[in-house]
Amino acid sequence: LLAFLALTLSIFLVALDTVLIPTALPTISQDFHIPDSLFAWTGSAYLLTNAASVPFWGKLSDIFGRKPIILIADSIFLGGSIVCAVSISAPMLVAGRAVQGLGGGGVVVLVHVCVADLFSLRGRSFYLGIVGAAWAVASALGPVLGGIFAQKLNWRWCFYVNLPVVSVSIIILYFTLHLHNPRTPILRGLISIDWLGTITILTATLLFLIGLQLGGESTYAQPLIICFLVFGALAYFLFPLTQWFEERRGGSPIMPLRIFKDISNISALGVVACDALVFNSVAYFLPLYFQLVLATSPSTTGLYMLAVAIPLALVSFASGWIIEKTGRYLQVLQAGLALMTVGVGLLIDFDTATPLSKIIGFLVVIGLGFGPNFHAPVIALQKRIKESDIAAGMGAFSFVRMVSGAIGVVIGQVVFQALMHPHLNDFIRAGVAPEFAKRLAGGEAISQTEAVKNLPAVQQRSVRGGMTEALRATWIFYTCVSAVGLLVSFGIHRGRLSNE
Template sequence: MASTPNDSLDKPKSPSDMNSSTEVNSDHAVSSETPDDTSSPPMSKGKLTLILVALCLSVFLAAIDAVIITPALPTIVKDLGASDSGYSWIGSSYLLALAASSPFWSKVSDIFGRKPILLIANFIFLIGSLVAALSYSLPMLIAGRAVQGLGGGGIITLVEISVGDMFSQRERGLFYGIYGAVWAFATAVGPIIGGAFTEYVSWRWCFYFNLPFDGLSLIITFLFLHIHNPKTPLIAGLKAIDWIGSLLIVGATLMFLLGLDFGGVTYPWKSVTVICLILFGLVTYAIFGIYERFAKYPIIPRRIFGNVSLVSTFGVVFCHGACFIAPVFFLPLYFQSVLGASPILSGVWLLPLAISFTASGIIMGIVIQRTGKYLWIIRGTMALLTLAIGIMILFGADRNWGKIVVFQILLAWGIGANMQTLVICVQALVAPEDIGVATGTLNFIRNLATANSVVFGQVVFQGVLHRHYGDLVNAGIPRDIVSRLLNGGAIGGSDLSSTFTPPQLAIYQVAVADALSKMWILYTGICFLGLVISFGIQKKELMTSHETTKTGLEAEEAKRQKNLSARAKTEAHAINGVKAEDA
């Protein structure tokens, strides 16, 4: 495609431009005519629908696996003989691998193409699901969940990138809306399905469930997904991967998140283990940032943080990610521990959130497709999210159906409308050739935010709950049970509270409701910060035309040369400016 980044972002292309086959480069028109470099023929509506179903099915499975095991955790821990702290690893191993792997997947797909890497990610997810389903010990289950997370990170990132490759910026609104709706639906029904499997069949079906559907998605993707495939030679492609950068960012993420995960549960926050993990993780992030400046094909190029709009967008992504995961994680706790709902019933009570979340994503996708405007959506929904989480502070120990339903609807619109709007915003602000790494970076930041958010929320929750120690002991609850509840047991301690007398249970429910209420104050502040940051994002009109995103080693080299040329010009301008001042 003969274009420059500025052209591609600021004005539509003519049909003749769209049929050109010259690689994007602001300084040199690098020809990319290779035998495999032909444009894919237009897809029929039937084939397009089939591909989108396959992609959405993959996203559904990757999303549902983050929450489907939540109601099954007590049963899994009992069956496998795990410790009280062991249950947390069943969920966190998936999220750790998912968060750490996102940047790697996006960059590898830039080198080898989207389709083969998406197929590999699907296959890895399939293997992880099988290992988890067949697990006979906690270490085996944790390993299977980690493999699942590795594949899930690739699926989530590569589906978003593939949609960006297939459609124009305006068209992406609708398809990302559908994508967000699928994510919301999976997040909402996951606990219901997991609870049903656990209660009526076996917790292992939370993982067997993935096998036929992921296999179907893999087959459809293999047969019908036709996007640019560079057919990169294996050895040359492996040599081009930024292995040092990959190890640094994965290592930094694992150390940092493990430190947060251990803190207050496995080890005290002041322990050497927790402090060293968090500190070494932050130091490794700094080393990664320095190294990437000199990497030939960096995992996260510094240029995608090159202006205030992009930095502000990533800031909003972090705040939004921190806030959207909190209700999904803590509302079931409120329903079960305070209002006395069963695991399945707590999932049913989340349906207002799920239905509204699904509707908001699709409606906003259609609005973006028709208007080409997204900035007001980002700011408006961050304001709504701040309001929605703020009024959740009013949740008490009494059951009020008006609050439960209305608050969830407001919350869903604040979360769902921005879920994919931020992806569209980032992709509009970067050059077309950087869509892959920018989308991978967005997912990495969002995953970091969700992991940090749950930990920070738990810290506040446990801290406030500790203030009720005297009330719980005075109610006649044994001190050892109170200690377990105040040191992580309240999150997964439904079995502990089931032994309480009615007066003891009432006092415990008031304590948990108070702790959750104080916790929502933290998330309200984070949402408000995201709203303020959103005003740093500049308006950008979305294109209605589309150009194929080239991948492969030739495209990577063209980007590198373009970046070197831009850097040389910047340095030359700086030198000339200094000389002019001296003169």
């Protein structure tokens, strides 16, 4: 039990850092005077390295054991937090976030692998529900703490707060986590790694996501960006060939193709992709709506986000208990996806003066919908794969979740920037200075939060109206993705978990 609590603490700190930043980002961007494009990299860098490293962490734990690898992952995350906390420039902050993502990728996949090693399939549904609830509690505390730190103390405390949490986690795991350790010699273990597959998927992820991000900063018509996207997509297509080759030569592929031959597994991963894309993006853009359009303070924004996180935590815990008692996981998952689609669709109705009652009601619906979606797809996937493939399966699960999350934030940023540009003349007609209007419509709207607050009332209404319209398009896109996730879920095998 103590080992499980330590694992939950590990994923809690990774989740906390994921959501701690959005409410503080406008303040950070003002300190460093960064454009929206680099603003987005602060979130994307974390997700980028997280996603790219996930498959590698799973295979490392198969070779060298779960305990030493999760301790290494925690330590890397700690190092990244220190770099972020002492950052003196935006590039240094982004670099620190990238290091955090590298360690966080290992924590996310290894927590799920260790829980699978510790408990039976039906029993682990309850514990995975607790893990999901811990993630949600972190989602509740993160925006609140991020807002308070940014407004009352200093945004650097968003990273300082990680230091005691991750340190305690490392100590508890060192003394309490007792799983089989193969004690593989380092050289032999390194030789046995599927390096071809690892390098291919790492290259694909970096090229593709960097291409998306750079295209959002300028235009996708540039030759360099087209090369990034084309070669990234090509590397993704080549990756299955590397896994086939590794299997044929008797090696151990990082993502065995047998996992993807089952339509239920493909559907479960499809649901994960849709859910992650929507969840990460909603958690990223909702705080921006509150601060940019409604002009709320960071701490107030954090309190608003509790309306998502608290019901999310309660439903995550309750759904894990229901799955354990009934053995039915698909029905719980589909109920969550349906509510998620409705809740995100309700955001389309947000305007420049949304009443508090409507805000809270809509956010509660979203939280209820997200609740079951953290762990029910894990159960669906683990039910259909062999125990020996658990680490690879969880690597695939975490990889899809992180890549989709990164893509979602980038796409949302691209849509927002693109739809701000047509409002340039509207801003100028409202009396906004042409130079400032060009900055707002040209990719710096987010970093100009405080400047917008100082505009005359008429000009504020024009700017916030443009921001609302741009954000509305992102809500429409995410609603469509949510609906696709619900449709894909019907491909998951409908069954019950045994008590064995």
